[in-house]
Amino acid sequence: MATETLTRQAVTPELDLDGLDSILGIHVGTLNTLLLSRLERHLESFKVTPKQVAILWLVNANPGVKQSDLSRFFKIERPTVHQFVRQLTMNGHLVSEPSKLDRRAGGLWITETGTATLTAAREIIFTDEAELLSPLTPAEREELYRLTIKVYLSVPNRT
Template sequence: MTTELLTRQAITPELVLDGLDDVLGLHIGTANTLFVTRLERQLEAMKVTPKQVAILWLVKANPGVKQTDLSRFFKIERPTVHQFVRSLMRNGFLINEPSKLDRRAGGLWITGEGETVLSAARVIIAESEAALTACLSSHEKSELYRLIMKVYLSAAQKG
């Protein structure tokens, strides 16, 4: 299949797109919405969002991680991370304990219940991504990931 055949105009022939179909950010955003919306529906019963699962994932891999580190990783403001963390703590998935060296600084740890939710969520994420990318070959998936990371890393270096 050639890229000339892959346009939104084929899906909405009644709309004049006037070059909008050439805006890469529109397509990236729409693809992200497809991934996130599907995951939100599947994770809802576990009382977590995709972003909260990512936080659990990082906390499990980095016990004692600070919220400021999560903020830097996700490129979102600290108060937003704090809201996610508060929700995870209310649900019993995370705990925040003060540092032994600096009582003002706290670190995050995942609870047993949080690990159970994370484990189930990881399966859902893998299945969801496999379903949404089934139209891609293994090489195409690798190339898509490589290109997205190239854009991300280039933008991150520029500030």
Template structure:
């Protein structure tokens, strides 16, 4: 069974792509934008961004989580993580309390409101991903996850 060639040329046939269609980063970035911008609209009513929901998700699973661990996980700078966390604290979704073992180190905990927002956000994310991946088979989704994890895990560490 022959597989049809799928490319961006069909989107704007009159546009000369000059082999731009072969740049993987372009496609990853475009799909990321598609996923993120549509999800942002769904989450806006809950006063959270996709990254903030991911932080809530991780704090829920790891009470007392340190911001340095979030920085490593997301591979972003600590000041950027601090901005996300500061907004979550301001919205009343998390608290940052000193460790009982090391008063210099703080840990993050969800508030009741944070747990509620996380539960609603998880439902919104599940619906959103179902809509955007409905044309993929279970095997294709599994392969996509495998490839993305391989790229993530083999990428050089941030500076």
């Protein structure tokens, strides 16, 4: 089976791409921008960002999760996670309570408001991803996920 060569040159034939089309980062960055800008528009009425929804998703699945665990998962620094959590807490989506075993460590729990927001956001995300990935076959989607996760797992955590 022959695979066709795809290039962004067709989008702007008047531009000399000078090899830019061979840089993976430009494609990943543009796709990320497309995905996030679509999601941000759809999530705007809920006053949450895509990253905040991901945090709600994980807290919902892992009641009492620590911010340090979220930091490791997202491979971002703890102060950055703290800012996301702080905003979610201020907006009534999460509550933070100290651990009964270690008062220095706190856990996160989702509120009813957070659960309602997450439920609506999941539907938006599933619909958006289905639309964005519609040009791909199921096998291509699976391969895209596999390769993306492979690269993610190779990057060390930021602490």
